Amino acid sequence: MNLQAELITIGITAGLALGILISCLVFFGIRWYKKWSNSTRSASEGTSTTLPIRTNGLDTSTDFSASITSSISMSENVKSYSPFSWWSCQSKDHFASQSGIPKYSYKYVRSLLSTREIQRATQNFTTTLGQGSFGTVYKATMATGEVVAVKVLATDSKQGEKEFQTEVVLLGRLHHRNLVNLVGYCVDKGQRILVYQFMSNGSLGNLLYGGEKKLSWDERLQIALDISHGIQYLHEGAVPPVIHRDLKSANILLDNSMRAKVADFGLSKEEAFDGQNCGLKGTYGYIDPAYVSTSKLTMKSDIYSFGIILFELITAIHPHQNLLEYIGLAAMDHDGIDGILDKQLVENCDIEEVRQLAIIAHKCLHKSPKKRPSIGEVSQVILRIKNRRQHRPLSRGLSQLEDQNDELSRTASMNHKQSG
Incomplete structure (x- = not known):
């Protein structure tokens, strides 16, 4: 009888252990599959890029405030991750997709605004728009003729690195006519650069x-x-x-x-x-x-x-x-x-x-x-x-018009009495 009870106990314990093992394998298998499918999808979409440029361009800013549904569809991929989780990932495809900013081939991006152009331009800028904890903001004219504000992260800025991450993540999904538009960004050769629409009347x-x-x-x-x-x-x-x-x-x-x-x-x-x-x-x-x-x-x-x-x-x-x-x-x-x-x-x-x-x-x-x-x-x-x-x-104009009509009526009435 005791032997039978011990066998039952051993069987239950082994079953539980096996169930836990299977559950763990399934859990890690699903996580591996999601990562594999994401990387496959990124690879099929094109070459990784260091400077994504937004499709709506420099001078436009789409307003989704009138439609919550549109905002939800824009950010449904954003809600499922921690704001900075992408930064620890080595894949630039993952970085670009998580920020919500569209990806393009490097050749296409370079035709608009190349990393080399930004780096060369920032060394020769004479027009400084501002200076903050992030770094210096310069005024620049791109090859396309568009005037932009280029914010360059100072190499010794500790706070600026985190601010850079936040800007890209948030402005990748925030679109409104009363928010400054992020045109593009650069993460290359130790440089952290943000490119904004230029606001000609300053702050x-x-x-x-x-x-x-x-x-x-x-x-x-x-x-x-x-x-x-x-x-x-x-x-x-x-x-x-x-x-x-x-x-x-x-x-x-x-x-x-x-x-x-x-x-x-x-x-x-x-x-x-x-x-x-x-x-x-x-x-x-x-x-x-x-x-x-x-x-x-x-x-x-x-x-x-x-x-x-x-x-x-x-x-x-x-x-x-x-x-x-x-x-x-x-x-x-x-x-x-x-x-x-x-x-x-x-x-x-x-x-x-x-x-x-x-x-x-x-x-x-x-x-x-x-x-x-x-x-x-x-x-x-x-x-x-x-x-x-x-x-x-x-209303003031209507009031003045009414006063003028009243005056004309009084004048006409007086003229009529005098003629009588």
Whole structure:
């Protein structure tokens, strides 16, 4: 009897061990097959490339914010991997496909913008557009005649390497008219290079604080609306949503039509980080105090930064020049926001519109992130302000026409009485 029980126990144990072994073999077999099929597919699509160029070109940016379905189809391959998992992979085909940027043969890419041309050009650039933790940004004209901004990673930049990875991954799947377009990138011979569409009017920060060009109230209101649309796409249109994490006037760029685009996604995080503990990153003066105190990154952190930008548009006071103190004093003063209005706007704007924009900006800066409005709500308020402004001349014109008709009627009536 005991022998029979022992045999049964041995049989069960052996069966379990065999089942576990078979399960492991199946699991690793499936993983091997997926890797093999991916590499086979990549090989069949063409030669690997170090500089993929986006098909929609330099001056175009497709807007998928109106269709969530389109965004899902664009990013369904992105959701299944960790944002930086591709970087440890040696296959450049894998790198290109995971970033979402189309691949081409090296011969085709070289005809548009070769690695050698970029490296030679960056050594001879005399026009520097900016300098950051990533490296230097240059202005260049490619062989096709297109003007671009070339961001070259500094060889000693530790933070820039990670930012480079994030930019390629995110901008490979983010497409909106109010986001700066990544034209291409280069990973070759130790070089890390990003190529963007050129924004001829520079950054909002330069225009507000250092540029010779004066921004009208109409332009500032349109810039605010453009920024809100860009953030709204990141928060509500992108799949998965993205927290920018470094919104500031220096990262808002303007094209030749003075339309604003959000730039610099090196510090951005996907929605998975919303409400999670995250290393403190950003720019002093724009960072959400709640994020500083809790290290928890949320979408409302972007809302706070946008509120600061809105007050910059109203006051032309930089956050490093005690903007928050001025805002606090204005809130207690009888004149309110009127007292710190940018001098260029005095008597050149509708003060009621300025006050309405200041009200929503104040809400963006609320101490409690939960009580701050969503970017969709902020965008609607700015749009209503702008629409009222557009309709006001029409209503004013109709009113003047009615007054003229009344005057003509009175004149005709008086003439009729006199003739009688």
